[in-house]
Every structure is written in structure tokens, then in C-alpha cells.
Amino acid sequence: MNKVLFRVATHQDLPDIVRMLGDDKLGSQRERCEEPLPESYYAAFEQINSDPNHELIVAELDGKAIGTLHLIFLPSISYQGRLRAQVESVRVDREYQNLGIGSEMMQWAIERANERGAHVVQLTTHNSREDAHRFYEKLGFEKSHLGMKLSLK
């Protein structure tokens, strides 16, 4: 297998990113993988792309986007004002799963968080995603917290 590259997503990657987010038991109920994509996705992309504390990442193999994650840097008063890193929306294309690409992508994100001086990488994963729990534990993450959500309108 050729080397997987990690880079910041462009506008042109959005259809691939939304397809990966939607191709999943939870994501399929949330996303609209239409052509053209609903405008709301592009509006969110512009906000993310213009904020230096957000890095929307794609993993690219042979010119194709096959993985994605959203890395966020959060300034915080706690821990003596140190920066946190947060990872959201991690996906690997169904056809490229179980090849170590997710792990490589997360290691890249951890390295990036280190470079920017974050003291922690935090994420939440749905209680039902047991494979993900094991995956993150192997990468050194601890199940120290409860993730709670309140849905609004």
C-alpha cells in the first residue's frame, strides 16, 4: 500500500467527507449525502476553514480521500490556562477499514496536538461503539469521563 498523506481538507473534499460521515450506523440517520450537497455543509466548512483553532483533516491515498477527522484546539482557563485538543467526526472509508489507517490518522492528530502545545487530547464516542472504545484504548486513551448530551431543537 502506498503512503497515506494527511492534509487539511479543501472545499472539494466535502462530498467525500459527508459520504464517510453518513456511511455509518449512527451517521446514516443524520447526514444528507446528496448532489449537490445541502448548502449548510459548505457554510459550516467556511467557518471551520477560517478558524485557526479548527483543522478538518483528510487522509489521502493515491489521490483519494479515504479518512477524515476534525481536530479542534480549545483555549481553556483550567489546567493553568493550557490548550486542549479535541477530536470529532473520525471516519475511515468502509473499503479501507482494518488496515491501520484510523490508527495512523489518530497518531498524526496526537502528534499535531503535541506540536501545538495541547496538554490533553479529548474525545467522546457513543456508548454503542464498542470497537471504537477498544481502538482508542489501544492508542492510550483512558475511559475517565462520562460524555453527556442534551439535544436541542
Added chain:
Amino acid sequence: MNKVLFRVATHQDLPDIVRMLGDDKLGSQRERCEEPLPESYYAAFEQINSDPNHELIVAELDGKAIGTLHLIFLPSISYQGRLRAQVESVRVDREYQNLGIGSEMMQWAIERANERGAHVVQLTTHNSREDAHRFYEKLGFEKSHLGMKLSLK
């Protein structure tokens, strides 16, 4: 009891905020409540204060800061590009606990998240904070996720 006011924190509130963060079984190991405060707190405050997606809030009673939370708005591709709200660093001054102030402060934050169009309010709370789990459940939060953390240097 007089009415509790909620407002965006100023530079002058930082010592009170850090004192509340540190006056806690977990926070006491993390914070340095010195006078003057370490410069790192002020640097973080400036970053938070200059970013419209961050709202560091204090609850004020009779001119005194007696509660704090950090409300963060996160643009996201998932959920059709809808905004998320995240709550971090929630504290009520020890002398004003069990008076409903934390609940009022969280309801204020939920209302604010609604106003800004967030589709969810998310937070994590340490596994050991069982009182907090019950507190957030009463407010309608669901224990749907596992919160995982990886400490860096």
C-alpha cells in the same frame, strides 16, 4: 436571595474563576491560585475573550462572582453542518452550593445555546463525579457517550 446575574467574564474575574476551579478535589491538583495569578491564565483568557465562539461566563450575586462555566460553540460538518455547544469548567463557589445556582447557570447556558442555533449541548464529567452525573441527568442530559482522554506532556 437576590437574583443571580449571568454575564461574560472580564479580566478582573479571573482570580475568582481560578479560585473556584481550584477549590475542588480534582481541580486542586491542577490549578495555582496564587497572587498574582500565573501569566498563563491571562494569556488563555485573552484567547477566549477574543474568540466569538467562546463565552466564559460568571454568575454574580450581590456583586460577587459565585459561579462560572465556559460555553464553547463548535462549527461541525456532521449533523448537516449544524453548530454544537459544549460546556466546560462548571463550578459554583463552595459557600453557595445546593441553592440551585448551578442548575440556573446551566439552564442559562442551554438557553444561550438555543439562541445561537446549536443542535446539542455536550459535556463530559469525570467518572468519579457522581453528584454531577445526577445533576446533569435532572437537566435532561443523557449518558450516551464515553469520554476518553489522552494526557500529553
